[in-house]
Amino acid sequence: MLGADSMKDSRQGKCRIAVMVSGGGTNLQAVIDGVKDGTITNTEIAGVISNNKNAYALARAQENHIPSRCVSPKDYESRAVFNEKLMEAVDELAPDLVVLAGFLVVIPPEMIRKYRNRMINIHPSLIPSFCGTGYYGLKVHEAALARGVKLTGATVHFVDEGTDTGPIILQKAVEVQQGDTPEVLQRRVMEQAEWKILPRAIDLIANGKVTVQDNRTVIGG
Numbered sequence: 001m002l003g004a005d006s007m008k009d010s011r012q013g014k015c016r017i018a019v020m021v022s023g024g025g026t027n028l029q030a031v032i033d034g035v036k037d038g039t040i041t042n043t044e045i046a047g048v049i050s051n052n053k054n055a056y057a058l059a060r061a062q063e064n065h066i067p068s069r070c071v072s073p074k075d076y077e078s079r080a081v082f083n084e085k086l087m088e089a090v091d092e093l094a095p096d097l098v099v100l101a102g103f104l105v106v107i108p109p110e111m112i113r114k115y116r117n118r119m120i121n122i123h124p125s126l127i128p129s130f131c132g133t134g135y136y137g138l139k140v141h142e143a144a145l146a147r148g149v150k151l152t153g154a155t156v157h158f159v160d161e162g163t164d165t166g167p168i169i170l171q172k173a174v175e176v177q178q179g180d181t182p183e184v185l186q187r188r189v190m191e192q193a194e195w196k197i198l199p200r201a202i203d204l205i206a207n208g209k210v211t212v213q214d215n216r217t218v219i220g221g
């Protein structure tokens with residue numbers, strides 16, 4: 001059994017988190033706001049890393065005086081070198097927890113191993129629905145609307161070698177409404193689910209309340 005308990009025991013100070021982003025950064029903003037307003041306790045954002053130099057998420061980090069940098073595959077001669085540089089950038093932050101908040105780059109296998117049960121991802125559906133290869137961003141909501149589900153939502157899970165397959169930590173359901181477009185549904189899932197369960201999951205982990213047994217999480221009291 002490995003998870004936040006061991007992290008809590010080994011950690012002296014606050015839980016250091018590294019947030020990895022690729023786009024607008026609304027989930028990053030929810031985490032920044034959560035740390036500020038006390039929704040997320042015992043936590044500090046050590047830094048933000050993006051693969052996209054134009055990600056507005058980087059501006060959000062800078063506005064909040066959080067160290068940020070871009071590590072782009074375009075800047076390296078091979079994926080192997082990029083993977084190495086990405087891992088170096090994460091390691092330099094010495095995070096207790098890595099948070100993938102809309103990070104659209106495949107995580108190197110060695111990084112998944114190193115941060116097993118210490119790396120989480122937010123996915124905009126109720127896993128195992130509408131997830132896995134090819135299901136990201138608006139495509140998730142297009143699939144939910146095409147299937148005609150009445151409930152969708154979001155999931156926070158630990159990252160393992162699969163795509164959206166790691167132990168589930170939190171989920172929150174959101175109603176699909178008549179006439180929803182993918183964009184309208186995406187926004188509702190963000191507002192009502194993602195921006196609530198990602199901060200909550202970080203707070204639980206930062207306070208040693210999440211462990212993993214037989215590839216399923218146990219959320220402690």
Ligand code: GRF
Binds near residue numbers: 024028101103
């Ligand atoms: C969110 O919809 C999240 O569920 C998905 O990527 C999107 C990121 O949005 N993983 P933002 O960059 O946090 O605004």
